[in-house]
Amino acid sequence: MDMDGLGWLPFLLAGLAFFFLGLDSIKDALRGLASRSMRARAAAAVGSPFRAALLGVSFGAVSQSATAVSFVLAGLVTAGLLPARRALSVVAWANPGTALLAYLAAVNLELATLWLIGLVGLSLRSSRLSPMRAGLQALLGVGLLLFGLVEIKRAASPIQGAEWFVALASVLQAWMPLCFLLGAALRLLIQSSSGIVVILIALCGKGLLQPEHALMVIHGTGVGIGLTVILLGGGLHGEARRIALWQAILNAVASIALGLWLSIAALDWVPSLMDLLRGAGMPLETALAAGYTAQMLLCPVIGALLAERAMPLLERLAPERREDSLAKPIFLSDEALDTPDVAMELVEREQRRMAGAMHGVFAGARLDAAAIGSVDAQRLATSLGSLGEDISEYLTGLSGRAMDSDSLARLRMLGARHQALMELLHASRDLALAAVALPEGTPARALAGQLIEAADAMLHTLHDAMAGSDSLEAELLLAMTADRSEQMEDIRLQAARGALGGAADQSGVLYATSMYERCSYLARRCVEAMGSRQVAESA
Amino acid sequence: MAVSRDVLKVRIESDGACVVASLDGSLDEASQHQAESMIMPMLGAERKHLLLEASELSFVSSAGLRVIISAVKALKPHGGSVNVCAPQPTVEQLLRIAGLTALIRIHPSVDAARSALNVG
Incomplete structure (x- = not known):
């Protein structure tokens, strides 16, 4: 694969196209599934905070992408399959779910995505499965959306070995906030926080980056997740946009909170998270993965703290469009x-x-x-x-x-x-x-x-x-x-x-x-x- | 296809049982309120025939049709009528397509409408 020059551009464009195609397919297919009985089943599936958390962690672990989870849930909420308030909890818990796979480098998401698209796409050709058509189309949409993220990630893959990137990493040592900004930019480009953790471990191993600086880059990825969700969700409205904004807010707040802690620790006022993790005897690789996990775990904690104020704030930020509000009955009881x-x-x-x-x-x-x-x-x-x-x-x-x-x-x-x-x-x-x-x-x-x-x-x-x-x-x-x-x-x-x-x-x-x-x-x-x-x- | 239209000018004359509203321009969403607020208060048991002079009416939309329907609703209990006089072909075609010809009458002129209504 020639990734020199503009070789990455078709991957980026195709990735974005697949992402949006998948997003539209999910939304359209889920609307077809949104019967009253299906809504009742979906609401029951997230009926308690524990079930919502479990579903969120599972979604995050399977999809390996906080971005993907946000948009799949936005589709479910838009179709009326999930109550928005409960979906906020699922979104918050999806973040620690994505962190689980930071420890499992062997998982090949691309291959799994191809299996998903292939099997579901071919199943749609079968007339015997036509009663399940809406569900299969939603699954195909998930596959296309994930495939889009894989391609966007592929477009950014040359960054890891680029000389300019290694030189930039060396320069970053001088100023901690730059590490934070690099984390945000990398997450925006690479679309995989666990992938970034792997790059950082390599740079630390070569002595090009101090562990504290690497952790600051990781913290910056939270802002990157937020920016990604906001940018890709530009076309969303109403409740769907609220889900995307909620994900952005949680990640940004967690990211900034931990970034501030690390900045204060750099002044030797308090021990840093890295000090605590290394002090507990963790090797560098595990400590960086644990730092990322801590950041992801902070998302549902912040979610719980902001829960009461979340919905009024989100309703102000993303008012519902009349077209969408008409999908749900207001009188039937x-x-x-x-x-x-x-x-x-x-x-x-x-x-x-x-x-x-x-x-x-x-x-x-x-x-x-x-x-x-x-x-x-x-x-x-x-x-x-x-x-x-x-x-x-x-x-x-x-x-x-x-x-x-x-x-x-x-x-x-x-x-x-x-x-x-x-x-x-x-x-x-x-x-x-x-x-x-x-x-x-x-x-x-x-x-x-x-x-x-x-x-x-x-x-x-x-x-x-x-x-x-x-x-x-x-x-x-x-x-x-x-x-x-x-x-x-x-x-x-x-x-x-x-x-x-x-x-x-x-x-x-x-x-x-x-x-x-x-x-x-x-x-x-x-x-x-x-x-x-x-x-x-x-x- | 949607284009901005001419503004509506409305001139109202009252003559016995007839109210003559001369419409010039477009009777659409933008001018619906203006037309209704000028025409509807004039209608009642005493003035139960509305004559819309439409020779200069260049465009009618759904909102314009609804103005006419409102007038029909207001006058029907009084045994009155709504009459569209000298409409342009496209306006007349719309009235026919919309089925309003079952509720109103179309005349070649205001005088012809007066004669038909026998109100001189």
């Missing part, structure tokens, strides 16, 4: 399942919430510049899909309860409306995708834009109808969604005459019109399924 009428009222509220946000899936396709805002339409559609799955599961749970015939009829109505709402979400998303696929500035795109504006108004009216206390809103929606075939036929004739561009544009418009008709039909079904007295009167 398991306790209410024992009182079906109350539970059904909660379902209705959750359905109204879903209907009220649904028009956001058109954000990227709107003609109205002032209406677009900063909504991430794809993220919103995924979140609403997740919310819809939760409502479906809740309705299924409710159907197993004893209830009178009136309640049963209401439950059937809610089920029918929910099915229509879910299909409406998919049809709306498909309509938006069809519109944005058309070339900008063409008559076809302008017409598709009109379909979007009309569908947007229809969804607003649907929400009003679902929330309305009288029949008027429902009546308006029923009138608006009456047979639209004549108008759609006009558009199709325009397309057939070539007024809307070439064959591809015509085909796009035809698909958009069929999706619009479907939205219209489904919105109507939502209202018809409401079965309320008011709607019956208006019909």
Whole structure:
């Protein structure tokens, strides 16, 4: 492998690409897994502080990367599989988990990662395993993310033997803070604190670095972990970003605390950690690994000390995006399942919430510049899909309860409306995708834009109808969604005459019109399924 | 595709049972509040027919459609009506696509709307 010149660059770029690809795969796949029952199982798995700590240490030990653990947990939290508060504890305990492998140099993470990608990737080809598809895709994402970190590490590997690095290490002897900064920079580049420990042992062995200076470099790696997590997590929002920030804060505080101790010890005011470790008879290699372990163990200690203040601080630093907050139900309650009428009222509220946000899936396709805002339409559609799955599961749970015939009829109505709402979400998303696929500035795109504006108004009216206390809103929606075939036929004739561009544009418009008709039909079904007295009167 | 549009100018005239709102520019998210705040207070049992003079209305978005729907909701209990007069072809096409033609009436001019409503 030629790593001279810019030979390291493709490894760095490919590593970053694999990392982000893996991160996206984890997030997407976990959203597919985030059912109510799966959430309950995941919450139970971290139900006590001890279990959370055990899971964290295990995650850290297996992944050998505090960075990877942060992002996998961010994916779990974003998907609603883990409560954010408990995930903070898992993240904190993942740090000592990574330190375990600083003692086990023989572990070949790269090979394990390749096995993971190979086996899981090939398993995804099998139709027999399709029920496990979301789980396998999440695992493949973990593999890609780890592989990305391995490649980033490979890009930085020439540093170890570089003459400039050895010369720099010699210069560092003069000033302790520089060692700290070098540690941060090395961790940013090499992406492996245990790898850095190995380099430092070699430099100390050659007499190029004093043990205290080597320990200061190790302490600096904590800031490097924090910087890495912040840099790679630049695209995260809300709870996912809070997890990344928490990891950064813990490592930075632990790092700075131990760095200060070592600086004070250098003035001979107190014994240093290295003095204590060597004084206990540890050889240099073990003492450096133990110094790193102490730093990692300090992370959960700091986490426990800051626990009460952590969430308010993180919420201020990383406010949740509305698109993400919509993925989780706010009304559904398991306790209410024992009182079906109350539970059904909660379902209705959750359905109204879903209907009220649904028009956001058109954000990227709107003609109205002032209406677009900063909504991430794809993220919103995924979140609403997740919310819809939760409502479906809740309705299924409710159907197993004893209830009178009136309640049963209401439950059937809610089920029918929910099915229509879910299909409406998919049809709306498909309509938006069809519109944005058309070339900008063409008559076809302008017409598709009109379909979007009309569908947007229809969804607003649907929400009003679902929330309305009288029949008027429902009546308006029923009138608006009456047979639209004549108008759609006009558009199709325009397309057939070539007024809307070439064959591809015509085909796009035809698909958009069929999706619009479907939205219209489904919105109507939502209202018809409401079965309320008011709607019956208006019909 | 989304582009900034012309600002909306609204001129309101009241004449017996009719309120004539002349709209010039874009009726969209940016101008929705302005249009609603000028038109809605004028509507009621006494002035139950809204005539939107739309010949200079160059663009209507979902927000504009919702202004029209709000007016329909306000006037329907009084037996009133919403009438769009002389809309440009793209605006008329949007009203038809959105199904608003089931709730409102489209006329070639304000005078034609008055005649149809029999309010002189």
